[in-house]
Amino acid sequence: MLPVQNRSQNSHVRIWILCLILFLSVVAYADRSILSISGSAIKAEFGLSTIQLGLILSAFSWAYVIGQIPGGLFLDRFGTKKVYGVTLALWSLSTLLMGFVGEFSRDVTIALTLMFVLRFALGLIEAPSFPANARAVIMWFPGAERGRASALFASAQYFAVAIFSPLSGWLVTRYGWEWPFFVLGAIGVLAVFVWAWYMRSPKQHPHVSASELRYIEQGGALVDIDAAQTLKARPPISKALFRLLLSNRMLWCAYLGQYCIIALSYFFITWFPIYLVQARGMNIMEAGFATIAPALFGFLGGISGGYLSDMLLARGWSLSWARKAPYIAGMLMAASLVLAAVIPTNAGIIAIMSFAFFGKGIAAGAGTWTLVSDTAPKEAIGLAGAIFNGIGNMAGFITPLLFGVIVGLTGSYSIGLAFVAAHCVIAALLFLLVMGPIQRVGDTQIPAAGSPAQAAAAQGVKAV
Numbered sequence: 001m002l003p004v005q006n007r008s009q010n011s012h013v014r015i016w017i018l019c020l021i022l023f024l025s026v027v028a029y030a031d032r033s034i035l036s037i038s039g040s041a042i043k044a045e046f047g048l049s050t051i052q053l054g055l056i057l058s059a060f061s062w063a064y065v066i067g068q069i070p071g072g073l074f075l076d077r078f079g080t081k082k083v084y085g086v087t088l089a090l091w092s093l094s095t096l097l098m099g100f101v102g103e104f105s106r107d108v109t110i111a112l113t114l115m116f117v118l119r120f121a122l123g124l125i126e127a128p129s130f131p132a133n134a135r136a137v138i139m140w141f142p143g144a145e146r147g148r149a150s151a152l153f154a155s156a157q158y159f160a161v162a163i164f165s166p167l168s169g170w171l172v173t174r175y176g177w178e179w180p181f182f183v184l185g186a187i188g189v190l191a192v193f194v195w196a197w198y199m200r201s202p203k204q205h206p207h208v209s210a211s212e213l214r215y216i217e218q219g220g221a222l223v224d225i226d227a228a229q230t231l232k233a234r235p236p237i238s239k240a241l242f243r244l245l246l247s248n249r250m251l252w253c254a255y256l257g258q259y260c261i262i263a264l265s266y267f268f269i270t271w272f273p274i275y276l277v278q279a280r281g282m283n284i285m286e287a288g289f290a291t292i293a294p295a296l297f298g299f300l301g302g303i304s305g306g307y308l309s310d311m312l313l314a315r316g317w318s319l320s321w322a323r324k325a326p327y328i329a330g331m332l333m334a335a336s337l338v339l340a341a342v343i344p345t346n347a348g349i350i351a352i353m354s355f356a357f358f359g360k361g362i363a364a365g366a367g368t369w370t371l372v373s374d375t376a377p378k379e380a381i382g383l384a385g386a387i388f389n390g391i392g393n394m395a396g397f398i399t400p401l402l403f404g405v406i407v408g409l410t411g412s413y414s415i416g417l418a419f420v421a422a423h424c425v426i427a428a429l430l431f432l433l434v435m436g437p438i439q440r441v442g443d444t445q446i447p448a449a450g451s452p453a454q455a456a457a458a459q460g461v462k463a464v
Helices: 013-046 050-064 068-078 080-098 110-126 129-140 143-154 156-174 179-199 208-218 226-235 239-247 248-280 284-290 292-314 317-340 346-367 369-375 378-392 394-410 414-433
Strands: none
Touching: 013 050, 013 080, 013 110, 013 129, 013 143, 013 156, 013 179, 013 248, 013 292, 050 068, 050 179, 050 248, 050 378, 050 394, 068 080, 068 129, 068 378, 080 110, 080 129, 080 179, 110 129, 110 208, 110 317, 129 143, 129 369, 143 156, 143 208, 143 292, 143 369, 143 378, 156 179, 156 248, 156 292, 179 378, 239 378, 248 292, 248 317, 248 346, 248 369, 248 378, 248 394, 248 414, 284 346, 292 317, 317 346, 317 369, 317 414, 346 369, 346 414, 369 378, 378 394, 394 414
16 A cells, blocks of 8 residues: 655655656557567568568557557546556566467467467557556646656657667577567566556545645646546547547647657667668667667657647747647658668668657657647547547558568668658648647537537537
C-alpha cells in the first residue's frame, strides 16, 4: 500500500505518473523495435528472404491497427489502470514466447508462421497502450502542461531505441537473437507490478496534495474520467459520435499527420538498422550503437516541440498555430533524411539522420498526441485516441512492407529513402494548407438522432 500524503503539503504526483507512463511506453516501443536488431540474425538462421522479413516486421502493425477501436472502447468502459495492466502482462508474455520460436521448429514455414502470429498477437494486445497514455495525461495534466507531457511519452520510442538497440545488439552478438526477447519480456512482467502499485486517478491517489489536485482541476484536467461512477454511468458510444470523429476535416489531417510521423518511426525501428548492415557494411553491434545518436536527437526534438508549442500558446499564439507551426517546421527538417542516399560516409549518414529525427521529434512533440488532448470529446477520449492511433499506425505495416518490396524489386535503398522522405513533405502541406483551425470536436453531449441540435453538432467543432 502507498502511504497517505498529508493533504496540506505540496506534491508533484502528476510528474511521477508521467515518469511511469514514459517507462511503460519505452517498454512498449522496445518490444516493437527489437525485432529490427535481431532481424539480420533471424534472416540468416532461418534463410528468410527480404520480403519475408518485411512481412514479419509488418505483422505487429496489422494487429495494432485492428485492435485500436476495441482497445479504445475497452478504455472508455473499464478505465486506464485495469486495461493497461492486463494488456501489459499479456504483451510481455508474447514477447517472451518470441524468443522460443527456434525451440519449436527450424522449418522455415513453421518458424515464419510462429513469428508472424506472435508479432500479430503483440500488436493486438498492445493496441490500447498509447490511447491509455493520452487518457492518463488528460486525467492528470492541466491544458497548459499537456504539450510537454504528451511530447514526453510520444518520445518514448527514442528512449527505447537509444537504450535497447545497443543492448539488443550486444545480446544478439554475445548470446543469440533470442535474448533481447527474453530480457524485454521479463522487464514487462516486472512493470505490471509497478503499474498496479502506483497508478490511481487524481482524487483517489494517496500522495496528491490538495493544492496539486486543485491546480490540475482548475487547469482543465478531466480528473474524474476513470472514477468508478463515471465509467458505470457512461452511455454506449453512439453512431453519431463515430460519424463525428470520422467526418471532420481537421481530424483527418491530424490522422494523416500521425500516419506520416509513424511512417518515419517504423522505418527507423525496422529497416534503418538493417539498412546500416546490408547497405553500409556495419556489423549488428555497430548498427545498434549507430541508432543512438538519431534516437537521442529525436528525443530532444520531441521535448523541444512540446515545450515550444506550450510556450507559443502561453505567449498568445492561437491554439492552431501553437500546435501547427512546430509540426510543419519539424516535418520539413525531417525530409532531409533523403540526403542519406548521396552521403558517402557512415558518419555523415548518422549526422543527417540525427538532424532529420530532431525535426521529426519536434513535429511529434507539438502536433500528434497533444491534438487528441486538445480536440477529443471527453466522453470518448479512448475512442478518439484509438481512431487517431489506428489510422496513423497503418503506416506501421504499410511502410516496412513497401520498403521491403521497393528494395527487393529495385535493389536500391535510395528509392526507399525517397519514399520515406515524401511522407514529411505531404504532412507539412496538409497541416499548412488543408487542416484549418484546431478546435474541440463536438459537444459534451452528442445530440440524439433527429434532434434540432444534431445538424449543428454534425459540423464537428466547438471552439476551445
